[in-house]
Amino acid sequence: MSSEPGARRADAVRNRGLALDAAKQLLAQPEAQLTVEKIAQRAGLGAGTVVRAFGGKDALLDAAVAELLTPIVARGRELAATPDEAALRTFLVELSAFQREHYAISEQIAGLSLPATAALEAELGGVLRDLLAAGRAAGRIRTDIALETAVVLVGEAAHAVARARKGPGDLGAAFVTVLLDGLRPPSGASTAA
Amino acid sequence: MSSEPGARRADAVRNRGLALDAAKQLLAQPEAQLTVEKIAQRAGLGAGTVVRAFGGKDALLDAAVAELLTPIVARGRELAATPDEAALRTFLVELSAFQREHYAISEQIAGLSLPATAALEAELGGVLRDLLAAGRAAGRIRTDIALETAVVLVGEAAHAVARARKGPGDLGAAFVTVLLDGLRPPSGASTAA
DNA sequence: TGACATCTGGAACGCCCCTTCCACATAATG
DNA sequence: CATTATGTGGAAGGGGCGTTCCAGATGTCA
Numbered sequence: 001m002s003s004e005p006g007a008r009r010a011d012a013v014r015n016r017g018l019a020l021d022a023a024k025q026l027l028a029q030p031e032a033q034l035t036v037e038k039i040a041q042r043a044g045l046g047a048g049t050v051v052r053a054f055g056g057k058d059a060l061l062d063a064a065v066a067e068l069l070t071p072i073v074a075r076g077r078e079l080a081a082t083p084d085e086a087a088l089r090t091f092l093v094e095l096s097a098f099q100r101e102h103y104a105i106s107e108q109i110a111g112l113s114l115p116a117t118a119a120l121e122a123e124l125g126g127v128l129r130d131l132l133a134a135g136r137a138a139g140r141i142r143t144d145i146a147l148e149t150a151v152v153l154v155g156e157a158a159h160a161v162a163r164a165r166k167g168p169g170d171l172g173a174a175f176v177t178v179l180l181d182g183l184r185p186p187s188g189a190s191t192a193a
Numbered sequence: 194m195s196s197e198p199g200a201r202r203a204d205a206v207r208n209r210g211l212a213l214d215a216a217k218q219l220l221a222q223p224e225a226q227l228t229v230e231k232i233a234q235r236a237g238l239g240a241g242t243v244v245r246a247f248g249g250k251d252a253l254l255d256a257a258v259a260e261l262l263t264p265i266v267a268r269g270r271e272l273a274a275t276p277d278e279a280a281l282r283t284f285l286v287e288l289s290a291f292q293r294e295h296y297a298i299s300e301q302i303a304g305l306s307l308p309a310t311a312a313l314e315a316e317l318g319g320v321l322r323d324l325l326a327a328g329r330a331a332g333r334i335r336t337d338i339a340l341e342t343a344v345v346l347v348g349e350a351a352h353a354v355a356r357a358r359k360g361p362g363d364l365g366a367a368f369v370t371v372l373l374d375g376l377r378p379p380s381g382a383s384t385a386a
Numbered sequence: 387t388g389a390c391a392t393c394t395g396g397a398a399c400g401c402c403c404c405t406t407c408c409a410c411a412t413a414a415t416g
Numbered sequence: 417c418a419t420t421a422t423g424t425g426g427a428a429g430g431g432g433c434g435t436t437c438c439a440g441a442t443g444t445c446a
Contacts (some may be wrong), residue, residue, distance in 0.1 A: 009392055009443055036434060046395035046435075059436060110300065145367045152360040153367055159356065160349035169347040174342045175349075182375025202413055202422055229404060239425035241406080250404065387446100394441070401434090411424070416417100 016053040018043040023064035030104045030165065034061075062114035065105055067121040072098050076127035088141075089180055091131060092158065096172040106159060128154050133193030135183075142185045147166035154179065209246040211236040212275045216257035221313065223297045224356065227254075255307035257299055262313040265291050269320035276327035281334075282373055284324060292355030299352060321347050328376075335378045347372065 022043035026032050036057050040050040054060040075094060079087040084146045099106075109117060128151045135141035141150070157179050168174075215236035219225050229250050233243040247253040268287060270286045272280040292299075302310060321344045328334035334343070350372050360368075 007392090007444085011443065012393060015394085035432085037432095040395095047434085048396070049394055051435065052393085107303065145370070146361065146363065149361045149367045151361055152364055153355050153371060154355035154359070156357045156364075156368075157350065160353040163352065164345050164349045167349070168339065168342045170339065171345055171349075174338045174346055177338070178346060178375035179371065180375070181377075181379060182371035182373070184374075186374060187380075188282055200414085200422090204413070205423060208423085228402085233425095240404085242424055242428070245423080246403065389446090390444085392441105393425105395439105398439090399434105399436075402432090404431090406429070407427090409424105409425100409436075413420105413422075415419085415421105 003107035012053065015043070015045055015049055019045060019050045019053055019060060020064055020067065024068055025058055027064060027068060027104050028102050030107070031163065032104075034104070034108050036060075058112050058114065059127055061109060061112065062116050065109060065114060068102055068105065069117065069124070073120050073123050076124060076131075080127050080130040080134070083131055085138075085140065088131045088135055089176060091127070092154065092176045092179065093172070095158045096161040096175065100165060100172060103162040103165050106162070117167050125151055125155060130181075139185065141183050144186070145183075150183065154183075184187065205246065208236070208238055208242055212213060212238060212243045212246055212253060213257055213260065216253055217261055218298050220257060220261060221295050221303065223300070225297075227297070227301050251305055251307065254302060254305065254348070255309050258302060258307060259309035259313055261295055261298065261312065261315070264370075265313075266313050266316050266320065269317060273320050273323040273327070276324055278331075280334065280371060281328055283322045285347065285369045285372065286365070288351045289354040289368065293353050293358060293365060296355040296358055299355070318344055325376075332378065334376050337379070338376075343376065 019039060022039045023034070026034050026039060026042065032038065036050055038046050039060070040047045041168055043050065050060065051057065054063060072095060076091050079091045129147060132141055132150050132154070133149060136147070145153075157175055161175050164171055212232060215232045216227070218235065219227050219232060225231065227244055229240050232253070233240045236243065243253065244250060248255060265288060269284050272284045322340060325334055325340060325343050325347070329336050329340070338346075350368055353370050357364055
């Protein structure tokens with residue numbers, strides 16, 4: 001196409017995609033250890049190729065996690081756009097399902113600095129904030145807990161569901177139920193129990 | 194004392210204690226990396242001595258975590274013995290405070306097989322089960338969520354508080370409040386939000 | 387098709403960390 | 417105090433893993 005010497009070769013682009021897909025697949029398997037070697041093996045590439053395509057393992061993880069996170073964040077934005085009564089519940093159900101599916105993510109990225117992932121997580125926080133704020137405005141969410149606190153609380157709860165993947169199968173549903181009931185405006189003595 | 198050749202030397206016993214204390218201290222510092230070298234350094238011992246005293250790093254961690262867990266479990270048993278109205282709340286507050294204090298534990302023991310720790314965690318589950326069962330019997334805890342599910346839910350929630358140690362300071366209190374309100378028997382349409 | 391920049395595989399390298407080993411030190415005993 | 421089993425420090429061993437390197441392969445374009 002372009003004769004300029006800076007152009008990327010087609011196979012390099014393709015291999016980058018293969019590595020990304022392999023990493024995404026492994027992120028859905030909590031047992032698999034996420035080494036460069038394993039990713040390369042699954043992608044049918046050499047280890048050097050995988051690393052070079054991204055400039056390092058961290059950058060590869062960042063790209064893979066970001067791609068996994070993108071649809072959930074988009075879905076959240078969609079729900080937050082028209083925050084009807086069930087929007088928050090729907091999003092929490094889908095978010096905890098996603099977390100459970102891709103549990104390995106949080107284990108693997110712990111302690112790493114992944115810019116794209118961090119940006120999407122911030123955006124996810126924004127979605128939760130919008131949903132909670134809408135619920136507050138409609139009188140469906142208690143206001144005696146700071147909005148920011150509630151955002152973190154809900155986010156961590158979704159994570160907690162994923163963490164206990166060996167737990168009962170209805171844990172996710174129970175968590176959402178308890179969380180939403182607990183987030184409703186208290187009637188009478190709220191913190192008595 | 195005893196002339197039998199199997200007796201342990203006094204300095205060996207003392208050094209074992211030093212290593213244990215050092216490990217426990219490091220478990221309270223989330224930033225510190227928990228290597229044998231660091232533990233030995235903090236204990237004023239050689240790396241070999243630390244490992245030999247326990248037979249391996251895992252066994253050392255097991256012993257250290259078990260010692261940290263013991264008081265909380267004991268406290269839980271005490272509260273569960275006379276489960277009055279505030280027992281569950283009190284225990285959750287103390288448990289989440291402990292988790293926050295010793296957050297590094299769950300990161301460090303992930304994927305390891307620690308017998309003593311596992312036994313204490315099981316016992317902690319038993320304490321939560323007792324407290325929740327007492328609450329159910331008294332009509333203070335909803336019964337439309339399986340007891341076992343609720344146990345895991347509460348346990349994971351306590352962990353979630355610890356995980357977000359960068360979060361708002363009132364996160365722990367908010368979590369306990371929301372959790373307990375959400376666990377109360379639903380009045381009217383419970384899962385409507 | 388020829389010429390060249392780019393890419394690839396996988397070996398080699400360096401780093402980290404747990405474990406083992408051993409010459410030396412120290413507690414225990416009579 | 418002499419003797420001996422036990423313990424100690426820290427260097428060496430060994431495995432895992434990310435990264436780098438390079439000779440050979442391959443895509444690209446005239």
